[in-house]
Amino acid sequence: xxxxxxxxxxxxxxxxxxxxxxxxxxxxxxxxxxxxxxxxxxxxxxxxxxxxxxxxxxxxxxxxxxxxxxxxxxxxxxxxxxxxxxxxxxxxxxxxxxxxx
Amino acid sequence: xxxxxxxxxxxxxxxxxxxxxxxxxxxxxxxxxxxxxxxxxxxxxxxxxxxxxxxxxxxxxxxxxxxxxxxxxxxxxxxxxxxxxxxxxxxxxxxxxxxxxxxxxxxxxxxxxxxxxxxxxxxxxxxxxxxxxxxxxxxxxxxxxxxxxxxxxxxxxxxxxxxxxxxxxx
Amino acid sequence: xxxxxxxxxxxxxxxxxxxxxxxxxxxxxxxxxxxxxxxxxxxxxxxxxxxxxxxxxxxxxxxxxxxxxxxxxxxxxxxxxxxxxxxxxxxxxxxxxxxxxxxxxxxxxxxxxxxxxxxxxxxxxxxxxxxxxxxxxxxxxxxxxxxxxxxxxxxxxxxxxxxxxxxxxxxxxxxxxxxxxxxxxxxxxxxxxxxxxxxxxxxxxxxxxxxxxxxxxxxxxxxxxxxxxxxxxxxxxxxxxxxxxxxxxxxxxxxxxxxxxxxxxxxxxxxxxxxxxxxxxxxxxxxxxxxxxxxxxxxxxxxxxxxxxxxxxxxxxxxxxxxxxxxxxxxxxxxxxxx
Numbered sequence: 001x002x003x004x005x006x007x008x009x010x011x012x013x014x015x016x017x018x019x020x021x022x023x024x025x026x027x028x029x030x031x032x033x034x035x036x037x038x039x040x041x042x043x044x045x046x047x048x049x050x051x052x053x054x055x056x057x058x059x060x061x062x063x064x065x066x067x068x069x070x071x072x073x074x075x076x077x078x079x080x081x082x083x084x085x086x087x088x089x090x091x092x093x094x095x096x097x098x099x100x101x
Numbered sequence: 102x103x104x105x106x107x108x109x110x111x112x113x114x115x116x117x118x119x120x121x122x123x124x125x126x127x128x129x130x131x132x133x134x135x136x137x138x139x140x141x142x143x144x145x146x147x148x149x150x151x152x153x154x155x156x157x158x159x160x161x162x163x164x165x166x167x168x169x170x171x172x173x174x175x176x177x178x179x180x181x182x183x184x185x186x187x188x189x190x191x192x193x194x195x196x197x198x199x200x201x202x203x204x205x206x207x208x209x210x211x212x213x214x215x216x217x218x219x220x221x222x223x224x225x226x227x228x229x230x231x232x233x234x235x236x237x238x239x240x241x242x243x244x245x246x247x248x249x250x251x252x253x254x255x256x257x258x259x260x261x262x263x264x265x266x267x268x269x270x271x
Numbered sequence: 272x273x274x275x276x277x278x279x280x281x282x283x284x285x286x287x288x289x290x291x292x293x294x295x296x297x298x299x300x301x302x303x304x305x306x307x308x309x310x311x312x313x314x315x316x317x318x319x320x321x322x323x324x325x326x327x328x329x330x331x332x333x334x335x336x337x338x339x340x341x342x343x344x345x346x347x348x349x350x351x352x353x354x355x356x357x358x359x360x361x362x363x364x365x366x367x368x369x370x371x372x373x374x375x376x377x378x379x380x381x382x383x384x385x386x387x388x389x390x391x392x393x394x395x396x397x398x399x400x401x402x403x404x405x406x407x408x409x410x411x412x413x414x415x416x417x418x419x420x421x422x423x424x425x426x427x428x429x430x431x432x433x434x435x436x437x438x439x440x441x442x443x444x445x446x447x448x449x450x451x452x453x454x455x456x457x458x459x460x461x462x463x464x465x466x467x468x469x470x471x472x473x474x475x476x477x478x479x480x481x482x483x484x485x486x487x488x489x490x491x492x493x494x495x496x497x498x499x500x501x502x503x504x505x506x507x508x509x510x511x512x513x514x515x516x517x518x519x520x521x522x523x524x525x526x527x528x529x530x531x532x533x534x535x536x537x538x539x540x541x542x543x544x545x546x547x548x549x550x551x552x553x554x555x556x557x558x559x560x561x562x563x564x565x566x567x568x569x570x571x572x573x574x575x576x577x578x579x580x581x582x583x584x585x586x587x588x589x590x591x592x593x594x595x596x597x598x599x600x601x602x603x604x605x606x607x608x609x610x
Binding site: 031052078 | 104105108112115116119120122123125128131132135138139142145146149150151153154157158161162165166169170173174176177193196197199200201203204207208210211214215233236237240241244245248252255256258259260262263264265266267269
Binding site for chain 2: 344388399402406409431
């Protein structure tokens with residue numbers, strides 16, 4: 001019983017779907033952000049699994065770029081959340097619709 | 102055999118923690134489950150012979166980004182529950198259905214690809230070279246030096262942006 | 272079977288017992304050193320000159336009532352001390368205490384494992400320890416612990432950057448991330464890295480004081496400002512875990528500093544042939560001696576220096592140490608390329 005890259009892909013797909021459900025269903029924007037992190041991690045698992053499959057480190061290098069991207073996204077996103085919270089005292093994503101009417 | 106046991110137990114843990122992240126009531130608990138999830142993913146990377154990435158996962162994700170999340174969760178101390186108000190035009194059910202459909206699609210793709218045998222098996226071709234750190238470093242600084250610089254500029258921009266957004270008066 | 276399971280298990284047991292005993296006696300030593308500095312006697316009642324005091328302390332902490340505040344988040348409140356202690360202990364897995372020794376006709380290396388990302392492993396595992404502090408302060412549902420926790424985590428996160436930067440310049444010198452490899456590189460260079468990287472050593476030492484929340488950077492638990500900081504509400508065995516973790520972290524910092532800057536198990540001046548008789552002392556004894564020197568330094572500093580103010584601490588971290596560490600890294604890199 002060997003573990004093929006397919007197993008890792010199945011795991012990543014399930015993780016991605018869970019993150020997607022979180023983004024769709026939760027209304028606390030911080031938890032929505034965390035669900036996005038879950039999805040990014042699912043992508044990383046895929047990248048590393050393929051890097052292992054082809055015996056080449058490119059996948060791992062791109063996983064590193066994804067981590068850097070996640071850091072940038074978290075910093076800016078959380079900054080926006082804090083700025084919004086100071087103005088409207090809420091982190092509910094449904095009440096953040098002042099940009100569309 | 103050992104690899105299979107490790108993979109299945111890790112996969113189960115990762116998925117359970119992911120479900121808990123999405124379903125936890127308190128945001129602090131959510132962050133905690135996310136930390137546990139990321140630590141399990143790091144162990145999975147070790148299983149895939151990506152030691153450097155595993156350590157970076159713990160250092161950057163668990164030790165850096167999630168501490169930031171925890172800080173924000175604690176700063177944002179809410180008088181009413183964040184999930185209380187709901188936009189009447191919001192379509193929760195539809196979103197759930199949509200993500201369910203995507204899950205089904207992904208499952209179908211995975212099942213379909215399992216039907217054909219894999220030409221490579223994981224672990225057959227381990228990453229060659231003196232060690233994982235050296236090979237990743239060489240790839241990062243020689244083959245992908247332009248993307249690397251772009252990523253560093255992105256981080257700089259994000260840093261400036263975060264300060265501008267979060268600081269009350271500059 | 273014996274090589275893959277029994278010997279590592281045996282080593283883990285010895286390591287844990289050793290570290291925990293060392294922690295218990297560190298507490299006694301700290302009280303004695305402070306007493307000497309202040310011309311007092313320190314603990315004298317339990318055993319001759321108080322040498323059995325740690326046992327009495329442990330018994331007291333275990334049988335004390337273990338209180339959970341009424342509005343506390345029960346699970347997180349219990350989890351927090353464990354989250355602080357576990358990273359502090361598992362770091363010891365990669366710290367090399369000595370070279371291989373022959374025991375019962377078997378070559379036994381004096382370290383648990385030697386992984387090729389050893390130094391990064393230490394940095395990343397100890398960065399997880401922050402969670403215990405933040406969560407402990409938050410879960411107590413009380414004002415002083417929360418303030419202490421926020422101070423502590425801001426301090427840890429800021430100083431981690433400076434310390435990690437200095438480690439990068441050290442990695443540039445050694446060309447490896449493995450802890451054993453770094454000691455071997457110092458043997459080959461014939462020089463401890465403290466002589467090559469004095470700036471990095473000073474930054475590491477200051478950062479180490481801040482990372483372990485020790486005086487003069489003990490803001491998170493400043494008695495006069497915050498009662499006791501993030502563990503105000505803790506008592507009994509859970510308080511003991513926080514306490515253990517703090518001292519275990521001190522031992523970690525000392526052991527890492529010994530390995531990186533003082534040549535680990537190497538004797539002083541490993542390339543000077545005149546000092547060869549020093550090589551008769553086994554390597555692990557040198558390692559323990561050097562680690563002890565660092566620990567004594569920690570205690571002496573606490574007895575000597577007053578506490579920093581919070582804004583001074585942040586200024587020192589961000590405006591002095593981090594630029595200095597980056598400059599040091601730049602100079603090291605340039606020297607490596609040019610020389």
